[in-house]
Amino acid sequence: MDSLITAAAQALAAGDPLAALKRVALRDDAPALALRGIAMAQLGDFARAKALLKSAARAFSPREAMARARCVVAEAEIALVSRDLGWPARTLDAARATLEAHGDAVNAAHARNLEARRLLLIGRLDEAERLLAGTDPAPLPPALRVAHALIVAGIAIRRVQTKAARGALAQAQEAAHAAGIPALAAEVESASRVMETTAARVIVRGEERPVMLDEVETLLASGTLVIDACRNVVRDDRSVVGLTTRPVLFALARALAEAWPGDASRNTLLARAFRARHADESHRARLRVEMGRLRAELRGLTDVSATRHGFKLVPRRANEIAVLAPPVEEPHAAVLAFLADGESWSSSALAIALGASPRTVQRALEQLAGEGKVQSFGRGRALRWTTPSVPGFPTTLLLPGPLPGVLG
Structure with a gap:
């Protein structure tokens, strides 16, 4: 590899795409095309970056499998950043295997991070965690340690495990400082703000207050019966009942929880669940049917008792009932x-x-x-x-x- 290619690669690793382009902008050999593609990606011109990387992959000979695999990894990163989630994941997996077989541990780790980030993005946390299992980020360059730590933090945040999330974010901040790349430091700072931002609202006995993520974690572990309007589930610290596909039942459960320890009137329940302005006997009959279904769904957590004016929740284990709602209610x-x-x-x-x-x-x-x-x-x-x-x-x-x- 000649000195200009080496210098351009070092500039890209340091987060300076303009310095890299100064060295290879007028060259059209395969290594230069690949570096130009990565530089354009760092500058945000993804369409041009993808075209350059495809040209580079074609320009490398079939015997240069490792170079081709690196181009694939770069394309995958562009696809992830531009939210092209339909990009073929198997292609990235094959490229990672090629890099591992040729001893390119750094780029193989980068490919693994990209795979894990995509899985995290679409909510497949267990698969992302398995992909990172057994990977020691310590020998990796600081930039890759940042990426690894942010994925670990993202998994912990989605699972509402705040201690693990804060630990991973601290590692990411330390690695970003070592990398000395402003864009990485900004990404870590942005991720860390999640921990200091209102995550939800809690409604208990008619009183509402905003809560941070660590307060949500405490609530979920407290034994309180939680009607979670963020996930559309009803849960305590032992079990979860999902009502994501049963919106009417969840609407009834939430209305009952907001009325607790009192009861919710039949008119209130009809308005919340069926949007019925003027209830007739058919609405009341349907309400009785849906209440029976709700009672069956929640039988391990709470009873749903009929009262003179409506219905009320009677928890089996919990001493408190809370509604966990988004900070702002939006239809979508x-x-x-x-x-x-x-x-x-x-x-x-x-x-x-x-x-x-x-x-x-x-x-x-x-x-x-x-x-x-x-x-x-x-x-x-x-x-x-x-x-x-x-x-x-x-x-x-x-x-x-x-x-x-x-x-x-």
Whole structure:
């Protein structure tokens, strides 16, 4: 490798793409094309970066498998940053295997981090954790240690494990300082703000207050019966009942919890669950049916008793009932939770991350755009969606992933 290529590579590693381009901007050999592609990616021109990396991969000979694999890893990173979640993960896995076989431990670790970041993004926390298991980040360069620590922190945050999250964020901050790359330090600072931002609201006995993530963790471990409106589940410290696919039952459970220790009137329950302004006998009959279903779903956690005016919850183990709600209630809160990361998303990528149909996500984006909460740019397949930061919203508790605590 000649001196200009070496110098350009060192500049990229230090986070200085302009210095790298000064050395290779006029060259079109395979190594120079690859470095130019990475430099353009660091400058934010992803379309040009992808074209250069594809040209570089074609320019390397079939015998230069390691160089081709590095191009694949760089393409995968661009896809992740530009939220192209449909990019073939198997291609990255094959590239990582090639790098490991050729002894390129640093780039193999980078590929592993990219795979784990994608899994974290779509809520597959167990798979991300298994991928990182047994990996010692200590011998890696500081920039890769930052990436590793941020993934560990992200997993802990999604699982509401604040002690582990703070420890990982401290390691990321230390590694970012050692790397001396301002963009990395800014990324760590942004991730750390999650710990100091309102994560939810807690409603107990008619009183509401904002809570941080560590307070949410304390609440979930306290034995309180929690109606979690961030995940649409009912839980205590021993068990969880998911009502994500039963919105009527969850609406009834929440209304009963907000009325506790008193009862919720039938008119209130009909309005909350069925949006019925003028209830008739058919509504009341349906309410009795749904209450029976709710009683069956929650039989291990609480009883649902009929009263003179309505219904009330009678916890079996808990001494307290709390509602855990997002800081701001939004019809399409989960979509806004992803868009609030500051990146531009395609509707297909949002569908993959949310586990929803593309048409459902598209309808949500169109409604949010009509309300001025999101904006789009580009056309066709290049159409991307973004949103300005919303104060106090959204919360990481709205992002997908295994439920914290009892359901690891």
